[in-house]
Every structure is written in structure tokens, then in C-alpha cells.
Amino acid sequence: MKKLVMGVVLLLVAAGFSVAGAETFGVKKKRPKLSEFGRVVIDNGSTAKGQAAVAFPHWLHRSKFTCRLCHVDLGFAMQAGVTGITEADNRAGLYCGACHDGKLAFAAVETGTDGVKQENCERCHSVGKNVKFKNDFNSFRRTMPRERFGNGIDWLKAEEEGLLKLVDYHEGYSVNHAKIKDPEDIDLSVKEDKMPDIIFSHRKHAVWNGCETCHPEIFPIRKGAKPYSMQDIFDGRFCGVCHDKVAFPNIDCQRCHSRPVF
Numbered sequence: 159m160k161k162l163v164m165g166v167v168l169l170l171v172a173a174g175f176s177v178a179g180a181e182t183f184g185v186k187k188k189r190p191k192l193s194e195f196g197r198v199v200i201d202n203g204s205t206a207k208g209q210a211a212v213a214f215p216h217w218l219h220r221s222k223f224t225c226r227l228c229h230v231d232l233g234f235a236m237q238a239g240v241t242g243i244t245e246a247d248n249r250a251g252l253y254c255g256a257c258h259d260g261k262l263a264f265a266a267v268e269t270g271t272d273g274v275k276q277e278n279c280e281r282c283h284s285v286g287k288n289v290k291f292k293n294d295f296n297s298f299r300r301t302m303p304r305e306r307f308g309n310g311i312d313w314l315k316a317e318e319e320g321l322l323k324l325v326d327y328h329e330g331y332s333v334n335h336a337k338i339k340d341p342e343d344i345d346l347s348v349k350e351d352k353m354p355d356i357i358f359s360h361r362k363h364a365v366w367n368g369c370e371t372c373h374p375e376i377f378p379i380r381k382g383a384k385p386y387s388m389q390d391i392f393d394g395r396f397c398g399v400c401h402d403k404v405a406f407p408n409i410d411c412q413r414c415h416s417r418p419v420f
Contacts, residue, residue: 193217193295195309196404198238199285211285216404217309218293224326225400226368231332232256236371236399254282256331308406314362324365340364344381345417354415 190197196216204211219228228234232253235241241253248255248266257263264278280289295309302321305312316322327334346356363372376399378384391398391408402408 189307192299192308192310196220200239200243201285202239202243204283209279210283210287212282213284214282215295217295217298217311220313220366220404221298221322222325224324224368225366225404226371227326227328227332230368230370231328236376238403256328262328305406305410307410313366317365326368338369348415354412355417356414357416358414 189195198214198216199211200214201211229236233241234253243253245266247253248258251259258265260268264281266279267275267277269275280287281291284291299309299311303312303315303319304310313322317324326332340361343360344358346358348355373379376396386396388408390396391401394403397414398408406413
């Protein structure tokens, strides 16, 4: 009888492991809609107060500003839900409130030319609501170079062709630094047989991120000081801090592994 019970327990444990494994391996992930790639839902107590959560569209903000401006000068964390923004912070001119002041961008409450106050809450707190936005993603995308993955926009090419004029300085929040020469491209060798090596362009990354977004927290300053693997990247570390979330996804292998193999 004991052997029978033990056998049943082992079968149940094995079944549990197989189900758990099936949840994380061997499944093709569904890609988000182009307009939703990079969208971050911010809910730091909004729903608890009866307000809809915020749907933050990265595409709209990165069409105007560098990543560095928000994630370094304004202090937004690189991980969703970590910053802990509050309404009081915004009204004090911090985080979102640094730009959404009624001058650079719309404020939470604005007074029209007729003297009537207008609340703009739903322009940000829009999750689960049918809100008609002023800026349409599909219309914007039609004016940009195309890309296979992510949100379908080749942002690097758009910047290089002058289609985007990125703002990297906000008075009162940014500090003027002397410009430095971009470091040369770096060859990153891979250990997989016949997999092309990576040619890492500092210039292409620095246009958007400066130096501080990546160094020294995500990457050490010295090349090779911290080895990392593709699994680390898939787990959201190193390159994976940005890629697969806002920057083009990891399935676009040849965008990085670009050195010809002979």
C-alpha cells in the first residue's frame, strides 16, 4: 500500500513539473500589436483610488525626446513600476510633471481661453477606456522607415535621416556637459559556432542614451569586465534592459550579430 501511495505521489509531482515547464518553455510568445509594443502600464495606486491606470506610450515620447532625458535627468527607472510616481510628485513638477506643466505639454488641469477649467486626466489614465487621442500611432508610423519587429519603426534610421529632432535638455532638470568624442565601435565575439560577432556602435546608442543610461550600472566601463550570455539578455539584464521591451526585440538577431561570417 505504501508503495502504491508513493507511486501516486511521484506521478503527481512529475505532472506538476511538466505543467510548470509547459508554462515557460516550448511556447511561441504572442507578439503585441505594433501600437502596443513598448507601452507601459503605470498603476501606483490609481485603481485603488477609483482612477484608471496610466497607459504610457513610449513611441510618442521617444519621437520627441531622448531616452536619457527621462531615465537620467528626470529620474525614471528603467524597470516598469519601480519609480513609484505619485500625483503629488507630478503636481510638484517631478517626473511627468517636469514636462506636463501646461507649457511644454498639457497639464493635469488647464484653463481654456473661455476661463473654464478642463481636466485632462483621461489623456493619461486611459487603461480600459475608449479614449480618442490627439496623436495617432498608425498615422505616425506611415511617415517613418519600416522595421520588421517591435512597433514596426526603424528608429535609428529615422534619427539618422533627420526625421526625428530629439530634445536632450530640459531647463531646470538637465546639466550642460562638455561633449565628448564617441568611443569607437566594439567587436563582441560570441562563442556559438557560425554565429556572427556583434559590432556594437557607441554612436548609435549614445544619440538616444548618452553614457549614463548604460554606464556604470548596467554595463561596467571596461570592455569584458562582466561577461554575460544571451540567457541574461532574455532575462532582462544587460542589453535586455531595453531590448524586447522598448528597443527592437531580441528575435531580430542580425541587427546586432552583423559581422559577416566567411
